[in-house]
Amino acid sequence: MTEIVSPITGSVWKILAGVEAPIAEGETILILESMKMEIRVKCPHSGKLVEIRVNEGDSILEDDVVAVIQ
Amino acid sequence: MLESILIANRGEIARRILRSARRLGVETVAIYSDTDETSMLVREADRAVRVGEARPKDSYLNIDRIVAAARDTGATAVHPGYGFLAERWEFARTCEQEGLTFIGPHSDVIRSMGDKALSRQVASSLGIPIPPGSGILSGVEEARSWAAELSLPVIFKASAGGGGIGMTKVEKMEELPEAFETATNRAGLAFGDDRVYVEKYLESPHHIEIQILADADGNVVTFPERECSVQRRHQKVIEESPSPFATDELRARLRQAARRLAREIGYTNAGTVEFVVDKDRNSYFLEINTRLQVEHPITEMITCVDLVEHQIRIASGEPLSLREDDLEWGGWAIESRIYAEDSENFYPSPGTLASYVEPHGEGIRVDSGYQAGDIISQFYDPLIAKLVVWAEDRTGAVAKMQHALGNYDITGVKNNISFLTEAFASEMLKSGNYDTHFIAKLKEEKHG
Numbered sequence: 463m464t465e466i467v468s469p470i471t472g473s474v475w476k477i478l479a480g481v482e483a484p485i486a487e488g489e490t491i492l493i494l495e496s497m498k499m500e501i502r503v504k505c506p507h508s509g510k511l512v513e514i515r516v517n518e519g520d521s522i523l524e525d526d527v528v529a530v531i532q
Numbered sequence: 533m534l535e536s537i538l539i540a541n542r543g544e545i546a547r548r549i550l551r552s553a554r555r556l557g558v559e560t561v562a563i564y565s566d567t568d569e570t571s572m573l574v575r576e577a578d579r580a581v582r583v584g585e586a587r588p589k590d591s592y593l594n595i596d597r598i599v600a601a602a603r604d605t606g607a608t609a610v611h612p613g614y615g616f617l618a619e620r621w622e623f624a625r626t627c628e629q630e631g632l633t634f635i636g637p638h639s640d641v642i643r644s645m646g647d648k649a650l651s652r653q654v655a656s657s658l659g660i661p662i663p664p665g666s667g668i669l670s671g672v673e674e675a676r677s678w679a680a681e682l683s684l685p686v687i688f689k690a691s692a693g694g695g696g697i698g699m700t701k702v703e704k705m706e707e708l709p710e711a712f713e714t715a716t717n718r719a720g721l722a723f724g725d726d727r728v729y730v731e732k733y734l735e736s737p738h739h740i741e742i743q744i745l746a747d748a749d750g751n752v753v754t755f756p757e758r759e760c761s762v763q764r765r766h767q768k769v770i771e772e773s774p775s776p777f778a779t780d781e782l783r784a785r786l787r788q789a790a791r792r793l794a795r796e797i798g799y800t801n802a803g804t805v806e807f808v809v810d811k812d813r814n815s816y817f818l819e820i821n822t823r824l825q826v827e828h829p830i831t832e833m834i835t836c837v838d839l840v841e842h843q844i845r846i847a848s849g850e851p852l853s854l855r856e857d858d859l860e861w862g863g864w865a866i867e868s869r870i871y872a873e874d875s876e877n878f879y880p881s882p883g884t885l886a887s888y889v890e891p892h893g894e895g896i897r898v899d900s901g902y903q904a905g906d907i908i909s910q911f912y913d914p915l916i917a918k919l920v921v922w923a924e925d926r927t928g929a930v931a932k933m934q935h936a937l938g939n940y941d942i943t944g945v946k947n948n949i950s951f952l953t954e955a956f957a958s959e960m961l962k963s964g965n966y967d968t969h970f971i972a973k974l975k976e977e978k979h980g
Binding site (some may be wrong): 469470471472473496497499500507521524 | 881
């Protein structure tokens with residue numbers, strides 16, 4: 463299990479990946495937004511996306527876990 | 533003279549506008565969102581009106597609420613600053629219809645120059661070179677054939693764009709469909725207009741711009757160039773005036789092009805004509821920014837002209853008191869944008885300013901909107917302040933900037949002071965021999 467943490471404080475703009483689906487290395491899981499900037503959170507290694515812990519529009523802090531992959 | 537100005541902005545630029553208005557004896561009305569209720573601006577303005585919640589669409593982008601605030605306070609004019617509504621022609625139009633003096637060009641001019649494809653056409657018709665490229669693209673197939681004709685690399689740009697948003701570079705043909713889609717999506721999201729065009733991507737270009745002032749009688753004053761090539765994500769970080777890359781001939785050519793454009797479109801108030809200049813000093817028109825520019829202080833430092841004062845005077849119907857032939861300038865000015873962002877990856881870093889101490893000294897100007905204890909909100913631009921220095925020559929200005937950066941103390945949010953310190957210690961910046969690839973080269977030198 464790998465926990466994916468948010469690199470920034472901001473909010474969740476769009477969730478692109480689907481839970482329970484296979485995911486490839488480098489694929490964008492979700493897009494965060496902060497200070498007028500979009501930050502893509504990418505999958506560090508291929509596997510299965512087990513869980514997404516946030517919803518679109520949620521405010522998040524740096525280092526919050528946003529997703530879990532297996 | 534205008535009686536009272538509502539400042540439709542926040543942070544450093546709102547305070548900057550307030551200073552000139554106050555000096556002219558004009559009453560100031562600030563607007564604020566919930567996040568900014570305790571800001572310095574709100575305390576300093578003669579009056580302050582809450583316009584809504586933190587999110588820009590509920591406050592600083594909300595035309596109805598801002599116009600209502602002007603009506604309720606009896607403000608007679610509106611200064612939009614930069615960003616937010618500054619280049620939304622609908623905002624200028626609404627102000628005009630409501631009998632408010634919009635401090636900027638007429639809404640028709642904002643509208644036509646906001647259409648980048650149209651503004652390129654106007655420049656081209658005057659014989660001012662534009663970067664080789666397409667008109668509005670109908671789809672990915674047309675994009676592909678233009679890319680083939682222009683030869684790679686090419687860059688997609690949003691027709692309604694500005695501020696580097698939506699620009700997507702393509703280096704390989706197989707990347708083109710995705711880049712086209714990305715550019716189209718971003719343009720639609722950011723500007724509500726998903727039309728894009730494609731341009732040849734110029735190698736090692738300089739980004740150089742000319743400040744203009746123009747009045748209703750057709751008088752136009754152009755200023756010496758600003759060099760704005762130090763950029764990350766197509767957004768400026770360091771600017772200087774004059775440009776170490778400019779020759780007298782290039783300067784005269786750019787100023788003449790800016791003057792002719794301003795006259796042709798009936799420009800009034802302050803604006804900036806942007807150019808890209810290649811390594812052989814061929815210059816190409818990029819766009820006109822129909823507003824006050826973030827980096828306007830460097831022009832003020834080398835000319836001792838208060839651009840905001842002229843904006844207010846022009847908007848109140850006065851003819852320009854300044855003539856280009858009488859414009860004296862000298863020395864060298866440099867601006868560093870102090871951002872709340874990570875120095876390594878430039879990720880934004882909102883938070884609370886635990887401590888905040890600005891440098892002081894002769895030839896040092898800091899335009900800021902924050903003080904210790906303030907929240908730097910995730911909803912707004914990461915700009916904390918602008919550090920501007922002036923000295924007799926470039927070497928002196930670089931040294932003064934280094935000294936000033938060393939005396940800047942910010943804790944509580946990540947910030948780019950250490951990046952700026954590295955930048956000014958680099959041979960490229962010290963020698964003035966840099967282009968828009970500066971940051972990439974600096975990172976390369978550092979990490980090998």
